[in-house]
Amino acid sequence: MEQAIRAAVSFAAAHGIRASEPTVLKNGSNVLVHLRPSPVVVRVAGTTGLVRRPVADWFARELSIVDHLIGQGVPVVSPSAELPRGPVVHDGETMTFWTYVAHDPGVAIKPTDFAAALADLHQALADCSAPLPTAGPLDDVLLGLPFVGEHAEALRTEHARLSALLPSGGQALHGDAHPGNVLVTAAGLVWNDFEDTWRGPVEWDLAVMRRTKLLDGEAALAAYPGHFDPELVEVCREIRWSQVQIWMQASTRRLPARRAEADAELARWLAARNP
The missing domain is CATH 3.30.200.20 (Phosphorylase Kinase; domain 1)
Structure with a gap:
């Protein structure tokens, strides 16, 4: 740092x-x-x-x-x-x-407000023609295999399974759509941090929103005003969980204090695949 x-x-x-x-x-x-x-x-x-x-x-x-x-x-x-x-x-x-945007990080965002803001964002991104990856989070899994050591083959196998379930096409997405990437300002919510952007189904952003611990994800998903496929949200949730393993393990290279948390999360992921 x-x-x-x-x-x-x-x-x-x-x-x-x-x-x-x-x-x-x-x-x-x-x-x-x-x-x-x-x-x-x-x-x-x-x-x-x-x-x-x-x-x-x-x-x-x-x-x-x-x-x-x-x-x-x-x-x-x-x-x-x-x-x-x-x-x-x-x-x-x-x-x-x-x-720099003045904001209040202590204010909790209501699920309904976040869902509405995400729907507006999706509408604004629908005609974005910027060249983007078409398998962003799945790309991360392959890029990060060196960080998971002996468990790389399990991640690779899951990558192959989930890749087959993810439909091609889609639109530009935020890529990491959770409240930690939105600033609460006096004028309203301001979006931030688009480096994870890719071209895919809106269900990816919805799965990220649903999984966050920063608000009631189920309530936010229920409040989302646009059309979506609940089964595809679940597929994207599984992709997200695989991606999380990569990022948590990689983060320990910079932040060793996160090792116990990262290993516990990886153990949960592995156990879910070998019940």
Whole structure:
């Protein structure tokens, strides 16, 4: 994390932005550094850079999706105008630059509000023609097999089974549609973090929403106003659970304290496949 902060501050300084109080907003899949007092947040690849290579490809797709949504008038965190567009690699770190949005992370989002916002997002993304992967979360499973050691074959087998159940085609998706990627502001909900975007069924975003522990997922799914296939939501839920194994195991390379949690989750996943 410290290297990510140093790289963000160094790159900004080279472009005339002095960050006297750099603040880490989040240290998860990526490290988000607010270059206080400037209104710039730097997204520095964390675990994403371990699983996805080159991670700049994922960051670039996020920017293209955000451009489309801004054009559609969707409330979304916008790229910073104070630094180069990116993605850039500086001091070995891949990063993009965003406008800081004042928000209240302590406010819980109502399931009905989240479902309505997701439906609006899907409508705005329906005509997005940006080139996107067509098997995003399944790609992650294959990319992350080195992180699961002796259990790689179990993940590979599940990948093959689920790939056969996922229909081709679809539309641009958020890719990681849960409340942790939405900011609660005075003007309403603002979408954020589109690096997981891919082209697939809306049921994927619904499965992510349903699985989250940040709100009542079942209530949110029931409130979603668009059409969806409940059986496909279940298939996507299984894909999500496989993807989670990769990310949790990979995260322990950066955050060793997560090892017990990651191993317990993997044990649950394996047990469900061998009842």
